Amino acid sequence: MSDVVSALNGKSMPGDVTITEAGLRGMITLRGDLGNSRVRSVCTGLTGVDFPLQGQANCVGEQGLAWMSPDEVLVLVRHDAVDAALAKIANSLKNQHHLAVNVSDARAVIMVEGAFARDVIARLAPADLHPQSFATGTIRRTRLGQIAAAFWMRDETTFEVICFRSVAQYAFDMLANAAAAGPVGHFPAAQ
Amino acid sequence: MLILHCPYCGVDVDETDLHAGGEAHLHRESTGSSDQDFENYLFMRENPKGVHFERWQHAFGCGKWFLAARCTTTLEVFGTYSAQTTEPPQDIQDAITHKRQGWSWRNFG
Numbered sequence: 001m002s003d004v005v006s007a008l009n010g011k012s013m014p015g016d017v018t019i020t021e022a023g024l025r026g027m028i029t030l031r032g033d034l035g036n037s038r039v040r041s042v043c044t045g046l047t048g049v050d051f052p053l054q055g056q057a058n059c060v061g062e063q064g065l066a067w068m069s070p071d072e073v074l075v076l077v078r079h080d081a082v083d084a085a086l087a088k089i090a091n092s093l094k095n096q097h098h099l100a101v102n103v104s105d106a107r108a109v110i111m112v113e114g115a116f117a118r119d120v121i122a123r124l125a126p127a128d129l130h131p132q133s134f135a136t137g138t139i140r141r142t143r144l145g146q147i148a149a150a151f152w153m154r155d156e157t158t159f160e161v162i163c164f165r166s167v168a169q170y171a172f173d174m175l176a177n178a179a180a181a182g183p184v185g186h187f188p189a190a191q
Numbered sequence: 192m193l194i195l196h197c198p199y200c201g202v203d204v205d206e207t208d209l210h211a212g213g214e215a216h217l218h219r220e221s222t223g224s225s226d227q228d229f230e231n232y233l234f235m236r237e238n239p240k241g242v243h244f245e246r247w248q249h250a251f252g253c254g255k256w257f258l259a260a261r262c263t264t265t266l267e268v269f270g271t272y273s274a275q276t277t278e279p280p281q282d283i284q285d286a287i288t289h290k291r292q293g294w295s296w297r298n299f300g
Contacts, residue, residue: 069254126207128202140202141253
Protein backbone atom coordinates (compact mmCIF):
# COMPACT_ATOMS: atom_id res chain seq x y z
CA MET A 1 0.00 0.00 0.00
CA SER A 2 1.40 3.38 -0.96
CA ASP A 3 1.80 6.15 1.59
CA VAL A 4 -0.99 8.69 1.43
CA VAL A 5 0.38 12.23 1.59
CA SER A 6 -1.36 15.58 1.35
CA ALA A 7 -0.46 18.09 -1.36
CA LEU A 8 2.27 19.92 0.58
CA ASN A 9 2.79 17.32 3.32
CA GLY A 10 1.99 19.68 6.18
CA LYS A 11 4.25 22.52 5.05
CA SER A 12 4.18 25.52 7.37
CA MET A 13 5.27 29.14 7.14
CA PRO A 14 5.45 30.63 10.66
CA GLY A 15 4.98 34.34 11.19
CA ASP A 16 2.57 36.88 12.65
CA VAL A 17 0.07 35.10 10.46
CA THR A 18 1.03 31.46 10.14
CA ILE A 19 0.21 29.59 6.93
CA THR A 20 -0.01 25.83 7.38
CA GLU A 21 -1.08 23.10 5.03
CA ALA A 22 -3.53 21.12 7.12
CA GLY A 23 -2.41 17.65 6.02
CA LEU A 24 -4.79 14.85 5.22
CA ARG A 25 -8.43 15.81 5.49
CA GLY A 26 -11.49 13.85 4.49
CA MET A 27 -13.86 15.73 2.18
CA ILE A 28 -17.07 14.51 0.58
CA THR A 29 -19.03 16.52 -1.94
CA LEU A 30 -22.71 15.76 -1.44
CA ARG A 31 -25.26 17.06 -3.91
CA GLY A 32 -28.96 16.67 -3.44
CA ASP A 33 -32.00 18.34 -1.95
CA LEU A 34 -30.56 20.15 1.09
CA GLY A 35 -34.06 20.70 2.45
CA ASN A 36 -34.63 16.96 2.69
CA SER A 37 -34.60 15.71 6.28
CA ARG A 38 -32.73 12.48 5.44
CA VAL A 39 -29.98 14.39 3.65
CA ARG A 40 -29.69 16.73 6.60
CA SER A 41 -29.69 14.04 9.24
CA VAL A 42 -27.03 11.89 7.56
CA CYS A 43 -24.79 14.98 7.29
CA THR A 44 -25.24 16.02 10.89
CA GLY A 45 -24.92 12.42 12.06
CA LEU A 46 -21.54 12.03 10.35
CA THR A 47 -20.06 15.29 11.58
CA GLY A 48 -21.78 16.12 14.86
CA VAL A 49 -22.41 19.74 13.88
CA ASP A 50 -25.59 21.62 12.98
CA PHE A 51 -26.60 21.71 9.33
CA PRO A 52 -25.29 25.01 7.93
CA LEU A 53 -27.50 27.83 6.71
CA GLN A 54 -26.90 29.45 3.33
CA GLY A 55 -23.33 30.74 3.14
CA GLN A 56 -22.27 29.17 6.42
CA ALA A 57 -19.76 26.53 7.50
CA ASN A 58 -19.93 24.75 10.85
CA CYS A 59 -16.72 23.05 11.91
CA VAL A 60 -15.45 21.35 15.05
CA GLY A 61 -11.93 19.94 14.81
CA GLU A 62 -11.57 18.06 11.54
CA GLN A 63 -15.29 17.54 11.19
CA GLY A 64 -17.79 19.92 9.76
CA LEU A 65 -20.33 20.88 7.14
CA ALA A 66 -19.90 23.67 4.62
CA TRP A 67 -22.66 25.11 2.44
CA MET A 68 -21.37 25.20 -1.14
CA SER A 69 -24.47 26.00 -3.21
CA PRO A 70 -28.25 25.56 -2.88
CA ASP A 71 -27.87 21.87 -3.73
CA GLU A 72 -24.35 21.07 -2.55
CA VAL A 73 -22.75 20.61 0.83
CA LEU A 74 -19.16 19.72 1.70
CA VAL A 75 -18.93 17.06 4.39
CA LEU A 76 -15.66 17.24 6.34
CA VAL A 77 -14.61 14.11 8.20
CA ARG A 78 -11.34 12.48 9.24
CA HIS A 79 -9.35 11.27 6.23
CA ASP A 80 -9.50 7.64 7.36
CA ALA A 81 -13.25 7.86 7.94
CA VAL A 82 -14.25 8.82 4.39
CA ASP A 83 -15.03 5.34 3.08
CA ALA A 84 -17.22 4.53 6.05
CA ALA A 85 -18.95 7.90 5.69
CA LEU A 86 -19.63 7.31 1.99
CA ALA A 87 -21.08 3.89 2.79
CA LYS A 88 -23.33 5.45 5.42
CA ILE A 89 -24.52 8.14 3.00
CA ALA A 90 -25.24 5.55 0.29
CA ASN A 91 -27.15 3.47 2.79
CA SER A 92 -29.15 6.34 4.30
CA LEU A 93 -30.07 7.89 0.94
CA LYS A 94 -30.75 4.64 -0.89
CA ASN A 95 -33.86 5.71 -2.75
CA GLN A 96 -33.11 9.39 -2.62
CA HIS A 97 -31.70 11.27 -5.63
CA HIS A 98 -28.20 12.35 -4.58
CA LEU A 99 -24.53 12.28 -5.49
CA ALA A 100 -21.70 11.75 -3.01
CA VAL A 101 -18.05 11.73 -4.04
CA ASN A 102 -14.80 11.48 -2.12
CA VAL A 103 -12.84 14.60 -3.08
CA SER A 104 -10.26 14.39 -0.25
CA ASP A 105 -7.30 13.76 -2.53
CA ALA A 106 -8.45 16.27 -5.15
CA ARG A 107 -8.16 19.15 -2.72
CA ALA A 108 -5.76 20.83 -0.35
CA VAL A 109 -6.65 22.55 2.92
CA ILE A 110 -4.58 25.49 4.13
CA MET A 111 -4.94 27.16 7.53
CA VAL A 112 -4.34 30.89 7.88
CA GLU A 113 -3.92 31.77 11.55
CA GLY A 114 -2.98 35.04 13.18
CA ALA A 115 -4.13 38.49 14.23
CA PHE A 116 -4.47 39.89 10.69
CA ALA A 117 -5.56 36.69 8.91
CA ARG A 118 -8.52 38.68 7.59
CA ASP A 119 -6.16 41.09 5.82
CA VAL A 120 -4.24 38.22 4.24
CA ILE A 121 -7.41 36.81 2.67
CA ALA A 122 -8.72 40.26 1.72
CA ARG A 123 -5.53 40.95 -0.21
CA LEU A 124 -6.20 38.01 -2.52
CA ALA A 125 -9.95 37.58 -2.88
CA PRO A 126 -12.58 39.84 -4.50
CA ALA A 127 -14.91 39.31 -1.54
CA ASP A 128 -16.27 41.67 1.09
CA LEU A 129 -14.32 40.66 4.20
CA HIS A 130 -15.48 43.44 6.49
CA PRO A 131 -16.25 41.95 9.93
CA GLN A 132 -19.88 43.06 9.55
CA SER A 133 -20.39 40.95 6.43
CA PHE A 134 -17.87 38.16 6.99
CA ALA A 135 -17.90 36.74 10.50
CA THR A 136 -17.03 33.45 12.17
CA GLY A 137 -18.82 30.63 10.37
CA THR A 138 -19.17 32.44 7.04
CA ILE A 139 -17.98 30.59 3.92
CA ARG A 140 -17.30 32.10 0.53
CA ARG A 141 -16.49 30.36 -2.72
CA THR A 142 -14.54 32.74 -4.88
CA ARG A 143 -11.04 33.03 -6.22
CA LEU A 144 -7.67 33.68 -4.60
CA GLY A 145 -5.38 35.39 -7.06
CA GLN A 146 -5.90 33.37 -10.22
CA ILE A 147 -7.35 30.16 -8.79
CA ALA A 148 -10.74 28.99 -7.57
CA ALA A 149 -10.84 28.60 -3.79
CA ALA A 150 -13.21 28.63 -0.87
CA PHE A 151 -12.55 29.87 2.61
CA TRP A 152 -14.39 30.10 5.89
CA MET A 153 -13.70 31.57 9.29
CA ARG A 154 -13.24 29.16 12.16
CA ASP A 155 -12.80 31.98 14.63
CA GLU A 156 -11.80 35.65 14.62
CA THR A 157 -8.18 34.91 13.73
CA THR A 158 -8.39 31.65 11.77
CA PHE A 159 -9.36 31.10 8.18
CA GLU A 160 -9.48 27.70 6.53
CA VAL A 161 -8.85 27.74 2.77
CA ILE A 162 -9.59 24.92 0.35
CA CYS A 163 -8.35 24.76 -3.22
CA PHE A 164 -7.55 22.15 -5.83
CA ARG A 165 -4.55 19.99 -5.00
CA SER A 166 -2.82 20.86 -8.28
CA VAL A 167 -2.63 24.54 -7.28
CA ALA A 168 -1.85 24.01 -3.58
CA GLN A 169 1.72 25.28 -3.92
CA TYR A 170 0.54 28.44 -5.69
CA ALA A 171 -2.11 29.07 -3.02
CA PHE A 172 0.37 28.47 -0.20
CA ASP A 173 3.03 30.76 -1.69
CA MET A 174 0.50 33.48 -2.36
CA LEU A 175 -0.90 33.31 1.19
CA ALA A 176 2.62 33.26 2.67
CA ASN A 177 3.55 36.26 0.56
CA ALA A 178 0.43 38.17 1.63
CA ALA A 179 1.14 37.30 5.29
CA ALA A 180 4.77 38.43 5.05
CA ALA A 181 3.62 41.82 3.76
CA GLY A 182 2.10 42.58 7.16
CA PRO A 183 -1.27 44.01 8.19
CA VAL A 184 -3.22 46.48 6.06
CA GLY A 185 -5.13 48.01 8.94
CA HIS A 186 -8.27 48.66 6.94
CA PHE A 187 -10.50 46.52 9.16
CA PRO A 188 -10.93 47.01 12.92
CA ALA A 189 -8.35 44.81 14.72
CA ALA A 190 -9.45 41.31 15.73
CA GLN A 191 -10.18 40.95 19.44
CA MET B 192 -16.32 47.02 -12.12
CA LEU B 193 -19.66 45.29 -12.34
CA ILE B 194 -20.97 43.84 -9.07
CA LEU B 195 -24.00 41.56 -9.22
CA HIS B 196 -25.98 39.96 -6.41
CA CYS B 197 -26.00 36.16 -6.74
CA PRO B 198 -29.58 35.13 -5.86
CA TYR B 199 -28.38 31.63 -4.93
CA CYS B 200 -25.48 32.52 -2.62
CA GLY B 201 -27.02 35.74 -1.34
CA VAL B 202 -23.75 37.64 -1.72
CA ASP B 203 -22.58 40.50 -3.93
CA VAL B 204 -20.19 39.11 -6.47
CA ASP B 205 -17.44 40.82 -8.36
CA GLU B 206 -17.38 40.64 -12.17
CA THR B 207 -14.19 38.53 -12.07
CA ASP B 208 -16.08 35.77 -10.20
CA LEU B 209 -18.69 35.65 -12.95
CA HIS B 210 -19.00 34.35 -16.49
CA ALA B 211 -21.10 36.29 -18.97
CA GLY B 212 -23.70 34.28 -20.89
CA GLY B 213 -25.13 36.78 -23.36
CA GLU B 214 -28.68 37.92 -23.80
CA ALA B 215 -31.45 36.64 -21.51
CA HIS B 216 -35.00 35.55 -22.33
CA LEU B 217 -34.21 34.13 -25.77
CA HIS B 218 -37.05 32.11 -27.21
CA ARG B 219 -35.57 28.93 -28.57
CA GLU B 220 -36.89 28.05 -32.01
CA SER B 221 -37.03 24.40 -32.85
CA THR B 222 -38.31 21.98 -35.46
CA GLY B 223 -41.20 23.42 -37.42
CA SER B 224 -40.15 27.04 -37.07
CA SER B 225 -39.65 29.18 -40.13
CA ASP B 226 -36.16 29.91 -41.47
CA GLN B 227 -36.63 33.56 -40.55
CA ASP B 228 -37.54 32.76 -36.93
CA PHE B 229 -34.67 30.35 -36.61
CA GLU B 230 -32.22 32.88 -38.01
CA ASN B 231 -33.50 35.46 -35.53
CA TYR B 232 -33.07 33.02 -32.67
CA LEU B 233 -29.54 32.07 -33.71
CA PHE B 234 -28.07 35.39 -34.70
CA MET B 235 -30.17 38.44 -33.90
CA ARG B 236 -29.32 40.00 -30.54
CA GLU B 237 -30.28 43.20 -28.83
CA ASN B 238 -27.52 45.75 -28.42
CA PRO B 239 -29.26 48.48 -26.50
CA LYS B 240 -27.96 51.71 -25.09
CA GLY B 241 -29.74 51.54 -21.75
CA VAL B 242 -31.81 48.80 -20.12
CA HIS B 243 -30.58 45.30 -20.93
CA PHE B 244 -31.20 41.76 -19.70
CA GLU B 245 -28.34 39.29 -19.53
CA ARG B 246 -27.44 35.80 -18.38
CA TRP B 247 -24.61 35.44 -15.89
CA GLN B 248 -23.03 32.43 -14.21
CA HIS B 249 -21.51 32.54 -10.73
CA ALA B 250 -18.57 30.58 -12.14
CA PHE B 251 -16.14 30.79 -9.21
CA GLY B 252 -18.92 30.34 -6.66
CA CYS B 253 -22.01 28.14 -6.70
CA GLY B 254 -21.83 27.65 -10.47
CA LYS B 255 -25.51 28.57 -10.95
CA TRP B 256 -26.87 30.68 -13.79
CA PHE B 257 -29.01 33.71 -13.04
CA LEU B 258 -30.37 36.69 -14.94
CA ALA B 259 -29.53 40.34 -14.44
CA ALA B 260 -31.22 43.57 -15.49
CA ARG B 261 -28.82 46.44 -15.87
CA CYS B 262 -28.13 49.63 -17.77
CA THR B 263 -25.41 49.38 -20.40
CA THR B 264 -24.56 53.08 -20.25
CA THR B 265 -24.26 53.60 -16.49
CA LEU B 266 -23.57 50.00 -15.36
CA GLU B 267 -26.40 50.49 -12.87
CA VAL B 268 -27.85 47.14 -11.83
CA PHE B 269 -31.64 47.04 -11.40
CA GLY B 270 -31.69 43.54 -9.99
CA THR B 271 -30.85 39.87 -10.47
CA TYR B 272 -33.29 36.98 -10.51
CA SER B 273 -33.73 33.29 -11.18
CA ALA B 274 -32.98 31.98 -14.67
CA GLN B 275 -36.08 29.77 -14.48
CA THR B 276 -38.36 32.52 -15.81
CA THR B 277 -39.55 33.49 -19.28
CA GLU B 278 -39.93 37.16 -18.46
CA PRO B 279 -38.49 39.56 -15.86
CA PRO B 280 -40.40 39.37 -12.55
CA GLN B 281 -42.70 42.26 -11.73
CA ASP B 282 -40.49 43.68 -8.96
CA ILE B 283 -37.56 43.91 -11.38
CA GLN B 284 -39.73 45.59 -14.01
CA ASP B 285 -41.01 48.01 -11.36
CA ALA B 286 -37.45 48.81 -10.27
CA ILE B 287 -36.50 49.63 -13.85
CA THR B 288 -39.62 51.74 -14.40
CA HIS B 289 -38.80 53.63 -11.23
CA LYS B 290 -35.38 54.59 -12.65
CA ARG B 291 -36.05 54.63 -16.41
CA GLN B 292 -39.55 55.84 -17.26
CA GLY B 293 -40.78 54.50 -20.60
CA TRP B 294 -38.11 51.84 -21.01
CA SER B 295 -38.66 49.00 -23.42
CA TRP B 296 -36.68 45.91 -24.38
CA ARG B 297 -37.95 43.43 -26.95
CA ASN B 298 -41.52 42.66 -25.83
CA PHE B 299 -41.08 43.94 -22.28
CA GLY B 300 -41.50 47.36 -20.74
